[in-house]
Amino acid sequence: MSAGDYVGFVAGAFVTFSLVPQTVRVFKLKSAREISLVFTTMLLVGILMWLAYGIYFRLVPVILWNAIGATLVATLMYAKLKYGRQDQ
Amino acid sequence: MSAGDYVGFVAGAFVTFSLVPQTVRVFKLKSAREISLVFTTMLLVGILMWLAYGIYFRLVPVILWNAIGATLVATLMYAKLKYGRQDQ
Numbered sequence: 001m002s003a004g005d006y007v008g009f010v011a012g013a014f015v016t017f018s019l020v021p022q023t024v025r026v027f028k029l030k031s032a033r034e035i036s037l038v039f040t041t042m043l044l045v046g047i048l049m050w051l052a053y054g055i056y057f058r059l060v061p062v063i064l065w066n067a068i069g070a071t072l073v074a075t076l077m078y079a080k081l082k083y084g085r086q087d088q
Numbered sequence: 089m090s091a092g093d094y095v096g097f098v099a100g101a102f103v104t105f106s107l108v109p110q111t112v113r114v115f116k117l118k119s120a121r122e123i124s125l126v127f128t129t130m131l132l133v134g135i136l137m138w139l140a141y142g143i144y145f146r147l148v149p150v151i152l153w154n155a156i157g158a159t160l161v162a163t164l165m166y167a168k169l170k171y172g173r174q175d176q
Contacts, residue, residue, distance in 0.1 A: 008141045014134025022127035034122040039110035046102025053096045 012065040019072035023079060032084030040077040047073055100153040107160035111167060120172030128165040135161055 001009070026032045047069045054062030089097070114120045135157045142150030 004141060004144050007137055007144070011134050011137030011141055014130050014137060016134075018127050018130035018134060021124040021130070025124040025127070026122055029122055031122055034114055034117055034119055036109040036113040039106050039113070042102050042106035042109070046099050046104075046106060049095055049099030049102060053092060053099055056092050056095070 009061065012061060016065045016069045016072070019069065019076060023072060023076045026076065026079040026083060030083050032080040032082070035076070035080045035084055037077075037080055037084075040073060040080055044070065044073045044077060097149065100149060104153045104157045104160070107157065107164060111160060111164045114164065114167040114171060118171050120168040120170070123164070123168045123172055125165075125168055125172075128161060128168055132158065132161045132165060 026035060047066050050062060051066040051070060053059075054066055114123060135154050138150060139154040139158060141147075142154055
């Protein structure tokens with residue numbers, strides 16, 4: 001792996017796993033009023049499209065990060081629907 | 089552009105612009121208690137690394153989406169520091 005590939009690998013990890021503290025925070029507070037349902041929906045659609053892109057071009061890192069990302073965003077969306085339904 | 093490239097282009101637009109409704113929502117509510125500062129920090133670091141990756145490999149779409157994304161996340165982080173400082 002080149003230095004450039006390494007940067008891409010670490011960058012993907014940061015972006016994907018950034019969703020972990022956000023999702024944990026919403027479950028901890030049991031409140032998701034401020035989380036936008038449009039945000040979670042657009043993000044999920046985008047990530048699923050990246051996943052399709054990765055499968056189509058057989059790009060293993062793209063498949064990996066987006067499969068994990070889709071699971072995390074789906075969890076955040078579940079939290080939004082559970083704890084923030086009244087608003088949006 | 090192939091059908092695959094088109095999917096990647098639209099996927100990037102969805103992921104990047106998903107941050108717009110989230111940022112707007114926080115400014116509208118004037119509250120960012122539920123937004124995780126760790127989330128915004130990790131996301132900003134990851135996006136800036138993708139930007140460096142795009143510049144290094146001269147990938148115009150990677151540069152474009154991540155430059156826009158970095159601006160949006162920086163705005164969300166500003167909102168978190170302004171409206172949610174007391175918590176994290």
